[in-house]
Amino acid sequence: MHSNKRYLIELCTAAGLIVAPFVLPHLGFAPNTVNRILVWGLFGIGFDILFGFTGLLSFGQSAFYGTGGFVAAWLLTRAGYPDVFSALVIGMVAAAAVGYLVGLIALRRTGIYFAMITVAIAEVFFFVEFNPLSDFTGGENGLPGVPTPSFNLGFTTLHFTTGWSLYQFLAVCYFVGIVIALRIVRSPVGAVLSAIRDNPLRAQAVGHNIHGYKLTAFVIAAAYAGFAGGLLGVMQAFMPPDAFMFDTSGQLVMQTAIGGTGTLFGPLLGAAIWLFLQDFLQSAFHLGAAWKLVLGLVFVILVVFLRKGIIGGIKDLYDLATGAKKKRETTEAEALADFKEPAGSSDIIAPHKREGDRSSGPILQATGLTKRYGGLIANSDINFTVNHGELRGVIGPNGAGKSTFFKMLTCEIPPSSGTILFEGRDITGKSVTDACQLGLTKSYQVNQLFTNLTVRQNLTVAVLADLRGKFKLDMFRDPQSILGLKEQVEQTLHLVRLTNRVDTKVSDLAYGEKRRLEIGLALATRPSLLLLDEPLAGMSPQERVETVKLLKSISKGRTMIVIDHDMDALFELAERVTVLQEGRVLVEGTPEEIKGNAAVQEAYLGGMHEEVH
Amino acid sequence: MINWANFVSQVFNGLALGALLALISSGLTIIYGTLGVLNLAHGAMFMLGGYAGYVAYSYTGSFLVAVLAGSLFVGLVGILMERIIIRHFYSRPHEDQLLVTFGLGIVFVELVRLAFGSQSQLVPAPSVFSGITSLGFMFYPTYRLAVVGIIAVALTALFLVLYRTRIGMIVRAGIEDSMMVDALGINVYRVFMIVFGIGAMAAGFAGIINAPVVSLTPGIGDDILVQTFVVVVIGGVGSFPGAILGGLIAGEIISITSMVNPGYAYVMLFAAMTLVLVLRPYGLLGTRGRE
Numbered sequence: 001m002h003s004n005k006r007y008l009i010e011l012c013t014a015a016g017l018i019v020a021p022f023v024l025p026h027l028g029f030a031p032n033t034v035n036r037i038l039v040w041g042l043f044g045i046g047f048d049i050l051f052g053f054t055g056l057l058s059f060g061q062s063a064f065y066g067t068g069g070f071v072a073a074w075l076l077t078r079a080g081y082p083d084v085f086s087a088l089v090i091g092m093v094a095a096a097a098v099g100y101l102v103g104l105i106a107l108r109r110t111g112i113y114f115a116m117i118t119v120a121i122a123e124v125f126f127f128v129e130f131n132p133l134s135d136f137t138g139g140e141n142g143l144p145g146v147p148t149p150s151f152n153l154g155f156t157t158l159h160f161t162t163g164w165s166l167y168q169f170l171a172v173c174y175f176v177g178i179v180i181a182l183r184i185v186r187s188p189v190g191a192v193l194s195a196i197r198d199n200p201l202r203a204q205a206v207g208h209n210i211h212g213y214k215l216t217a218f219v220i221a222a223a224y225a226g227f228a229g230g231l232l233g234v235m236q237a238f239m240p241p242d243a244f245m246f247d248t249s250g251q252l253v254m255q256t257a258i259g260g261t262g263t264l265f266g267p268l269l270g271a272a273i274w275l276f277l278q279d280f281l282q283s284a285f286h287l288g289a290a291w292k293l294v295l296g297l298v299f300v301i302l303v304v305f306l307r308k309g310i311i312g313g314i315k316d317l318y319d320l321a322t323g324a325k326k327k328r329e330t331t332e333a334e335a336l337a338d339f340k341e342p343a344g345s346s347d348i349i350a351p352h353k354r355e356g357d358r359s360s361g362p363i364l365q366a367t368g369l370t371k372r373y374g375g376l377i378a379n380s381d382i383n384f385t386v387n388h389g390e391l392r393g394v395i396g397p398n399g400a401g402k403s404t405f406f407k408m409l410t411c412e413i414p415p416s417s418g419t420i421l422f423e424g425r426d427i428t429g430k431s432v433t434d435a436c437q438l439g440l441t442k443s444y445q446v447n448q449l450f451t452n453l454t455v456r457q458n459l460t461v462a463v464l465a466d467l468r469g470k471f472k473l474d475m476f477r478d479p480q481s482i483l484g485l486k487e488q489v490e491q492t493l494h495l496v497r498l499t500n501r502v503d504t505k506v507s508d509l510a511y512g513e514k515r516r517l518e519i520g521l522a523l524a525t526r527p528s529l530l531l532l533d534e535p536l537a538g539m540s541p542q543e544r545v546e547t548v549k550l551l552k553s554i555s556k557g558r559t560m561i562v563i564d565h566d567m568d569a570l571f572e573l574a575e576r577v578t579v580l581q582e583g584r585v586l587v588e589g590t591p592e593e594i595k596g597n598a599a600v601q602e603a604y605l606g607g608m609h610e611e612v613h
Numbered sequence: 614m615i616n617w618a619n620f621v622s623q624v625f626n627g628l629a630l631g632a633l634l635a636l637i638s639s640g641l642t643i644i645y646g647t648l649g650v651l652n653l654a655h656g657a658m659f660m661l662g663g664y665a666g667y668v669a670y671s672y673t674g675s676f677l678v679a680v681l682a683g684s685l686f687v688g689l690v691g692i693l694m695e696r697i698i699i700r701h702f703y704s705r706p707h708e709d710q711l712l713v714t715f716g717l718g719i720v721f722v723e724l725v726r727l728a729f730g731s732q733s734q735l736v737p738a739p740s741v742f743s744g745i746t747s748l749g750f751m752f753y754p755t756y757r758l759a760v761v762g763i764i765a766v767a768l769t770a771l772f773l774v775l776y777r778t779r780i781g782m783i784v785r786a787g788i789e790d791s792m793m794v795d796a797l798g799i800n801v802y803r804v805f806m807i808v809f810g811i812g813a814m815a816a817g818f819a820g821i822i823n824a825p826v827v828s829l830t831p832g833i834g835d836d837i838l839v840q841t842f843v844v845v846v847i848g849g850v851g852s853f854p855g856a857i858l859g860g861l862i863a864g865e866i867i868s869i870t871s872m873v874n875p876g877y878a879y880v881m882l883f884a885a886m887t888l889v890l891v892l893r894p895y896g897l898l899g900t901r902g903r904e
Binding site: 115117131290300 | 645651698701705707708709711712713715716717719720723724726727731835836838839842843845846850874875876877878879880882883886887890891894
């Protein structure tokens, strides 16, 4: 996706913005309409990063639009601040700061809660603007007399006034906005944002501080909104109080959905359609106020039938026409063929050596681990020690508490009592993200993949957590410049035999391939202790044999704990086996000892006995 | 210096507003709890109830008919909305559900604006409840007192339906685990449709009951929707008792703050919501795991 096409989008945008004043008038667009479209488009770029890329639907963007707009307008009209451009920047910074504070509250929850909280917050801003702060904002009169920008270049002064003159200034702002946004979505931060949208749980589990990244997206969106709000005042020579109204947020959401989310250009297209229809319906059909009804209907129909908006629809049509989107299911034979190439010595992914890591003795010590759910005791007083380099198996009948045990070890759920030491450090009560960053992660029993991303993107997200730590704001960095990223992704791809499916979307993979990618995601974080929750579940006998080989090769130089129901496979793999029954450790020993143990036979045969009745 | 008569009358206003919010929020919360859909057109349902009642009143002159017409009409709108559109969104992401209900809300509001114009319409209070009542130490509009009583009856009816009937049992089971209800052989889609109808009806009923208190405008539901969100966040999403408690808290906060300075009513309401989010992220009576 990179290489020679790198700056294609940027160049097309620049060309489009230059050509627009010569073409659009012939299509019936007045210069002021075009300017409004640009302001909405810029406003929407930030919103699209928040909604389209990160998956956070906010109905409260008017709060930041208004904040940025009124701070800039107040500076320019009331405070006697002379320079328009820097006033806009100050407005943007103020909006971003407010966005940070609001984000701290709103991001405490996700999904519909997040949407509801943002609506409520935006309403508060509207009322605050009207009443307590009306001395600053002019209340319902707004702030008239906002000047237009001019730049003194020494030899000449550039004045931007109205119409096509102001268009030049707005077009440059929009262009810079889109260039920055493209950098952000292509950066490592952008990759993590897409992962959060797709599967926040796994993004967290591979070691990303998703709260930090969500807050980042929220602040970015607020900054774009703030700058656009300032431009609104400049464009109209008046800062209207309705910038703060819920309708503003609603219109932004609708325009973005109409144009298409996750494209950065959707809001611009949506705004163009919206404002064009508004003018057109009002003037050509004398619809008066009914234009909003028509636009509302158009919007509902689009949401029902074209879920990815107009740009998404065009893309789908294009794919349909060129046949690019043909699904290809892999047959089992093909999947097995992937295993044909022998694993080279370069295929071993060594664990990431972290400070304080030791190389012998116990790597994991759990003491008195207990988990209660109300009256139900899932795990009771488990003592469990695994040494460096060991490959431990965990078996037990259904309901023995194996998965709960794993969830506690990886810090997905806190134990009711007991402690967990990893590499001598107490990790009890830490987050799953921190556990992963320390080198302890797991592959899930039920696949937890980033299903709308490609195989390579999936592994990149995991590797990024390993190479960059849990939170880093390298928003303008080219991921290709991260040392070792490409190699680590390639190695993992090779190891889990997915080199032929690199650019396939995960949702198009066969089940066995998804299982391997599941292991690959955990492996890509270079854990020193890897937990595998039923890695063989649902595989064909032939696939199982190959996967056992794969697990063996992964275990070189690494400590692993494997849960599985396939006892033959597990006895072949593991050096020691722990048997859980009814939430307790029944027995622990070598595979030979376990096979001969009477209590184990009782546990399994007894279980079967009951099932027969 | 606090004017006590004024204060008490604001407490009563808060109770009336709180009861109203409680009823509307109950509708929103049982729909969300059962169907997993947050209906952003819920404010429009409230507004439609008022207008449907207004139309019925202007033809018959009977407030009772207006109440019946308002509730039944909105219940029907809810059922149609579920059958025609919402049903296709259960398997789509939450964001799509929010977008489509948001769009429908706008369509309803604009349709009403087209039919009735933007100017306000008035439905007078029924003659039984007109005038003012002496509470011994102060006088208070009779209808507002009646509103509290009427809504208490409506909430009790809703409670009885939810907790004492077969369909209510299914709805509550559906809130816990709608897949399981489906697996038990109950036609969960029919239940969803009925729940959507009941939830919408609660808002519509509130809309016509409120019409004599505040005059009708097409945008009347917008503010109510926002307040309902705060109520639901405070009380806990999907919790019927939470909606009632949250409604009463929100009603009192708005009324009592308005007495001091109306401009701060939303600020205080929002502060309360923030406090709840910080101390009890799942709402006062909500449980973990509903997102």
